[in-house]
Amino acid sequence: MTAPLLRVEDLVAGYAPGLPVVHGASLEASAGEIVTLIGPNGAGKSTLLKAIAGLVTVERGSIRIAGCDVVGLPAHEIVRLGVGYVPQTGNVFTTLTVLENLKVGGHLLAPAQRAERLAQAFTRFPVLAERRRALARTLSGGQRQMLAIARALMTAPRLLLLDEPSAGLAPVAAEGVFAELRSLARSGVAVLMVEQRARAALRVSDRGYVLAEGRNRVAGPAATLLSDPDVAAAFLGGRRAA
Numbered sequence: 492m493t494a495p496l497l498r499v500e501d502l503v504a505g506y507a508p509g510l511p512v513v514h515g516a517s518l519e520a521s522a523g524e525i526v527t528l529i530g531p532n533g534a535g536k537s538t539l540l541k542a543i544a545g546l547v548t549v550e551r552g553s554i555r556i557a558g559c560d561v562v563g564l565p566a567h568e569i570v571r572l573g574v575g576y577v578p579q580t581g582n583v584f585t586t587l588t589v590l591e592n593l594k595v596g597g598h599l600l601a602p603a604q605r606a607e608r609l610a611q612a613f614t615r616f617p618v619l620a621e622r623r624r625a626l627a628r629t630l631s632g633g634q635r636q637m638l639a640i641a642r643a644l645m646t647a648p649r650l651l652l653l654d655e656p657s658a659g660l661a662p663v664a665a666e667g668v669f670a671e672l673r674s675l676a677r678s679g680v681a682v683l684m685v686e687q688r689a690r691a692a693l694r695v696s697d698r699g700y701v702l703a704e705g706r707n708r709v710a711g712p713a714a715t716l717l718s719d720p721d722v723a724a725a726f727l728g729g730r731r732a733a
């Protein structure tokens with residue numbers, strides 16, 4: 492078996508020294524799989540993603556990308572190592588056009604490469620090509636989320652981190668986002684997302700982790716988590732149809 496692309500071990504991280512909100516969490520994600528992180532509000536899920544992206548201080552533990560420990564590296568170096576991050580809010584510039592947003596996403600690239608990646612983005616997301624001159628704020632919620640993902644893809648990440656990509660979307664738009672993530676995973680990207688829509692997210696995932704109070708609670712194949720009555724009762728909102 493090949494080593495996972497991302498390996499987080501015993502991570503302690505937070506916003507102020509000595510006051511961590513992630514208390515020793517561990518997880519892995521491999522190329523081509525979707526891994527979903529669920530858990531109650533305030534569990535530290537977003538903070539864990541931010542730590543991987545280099546956006547919060549890590550006090551202890553390790554974060555390896557393809558074997559390289561990235562703890563302490565500035566966020567732009569982590570981008571260069573192949574990590575894309577789609578935050579939950581503020582993930583597009585609403586006053587810029589679709590095209591401008593994508594250009595910003597590719598600002599680290601040489602012009603020829605940026606042009607190539609733009610063409611790839613418009614092939615992957617035809618709706619963004621159609622609306623390339625539109626201001627991002629005029630997009631529907633689903634289109635905006637596609638733009639946020641397309642923007643993160645401009646640097647061709649090997650690992651894509653997404654914080655609640657379906658938040659605020661109608662079910663059909665959420666399914667569109669999840670289908671896009673499946674397609675990305677098929678192309679070899681490792682996808683790690685945090686989701687409140689736990690059931691729907693696990694249905695498109697290979698594996699899942701439940702985080703509570705900054706610590707791992709349960710982990711396993713997504714199908715196992717979905718069929719575990721204890722997990723369902725405690726973390727999936729109980730209702731099967733949701």
Ligand SMILES: Nc1ncnc2c1ncn2[C@@H]1O[C@H](COP(=O)(O)OP(=O)(O)O)[C@@H](O)[C@H]1O
Pocket residue numbers: 506512530531532533534535536537538539
């Ligand atoms: N920018 C911040 N500064 C200080 N504390 C924060 C900040 N963001 C989140 N927290 C705190 O960290 C804890 C975990 O938050 P978060 O990682 O956002 O949880 P989750 O995404 O699982 O809901 C919460 O207690 C929250 O209040």
Ligand SMILES: [Mg+2]
Pocket residue numbers: 536537538654685
């Ligand atoms: Mg969160």
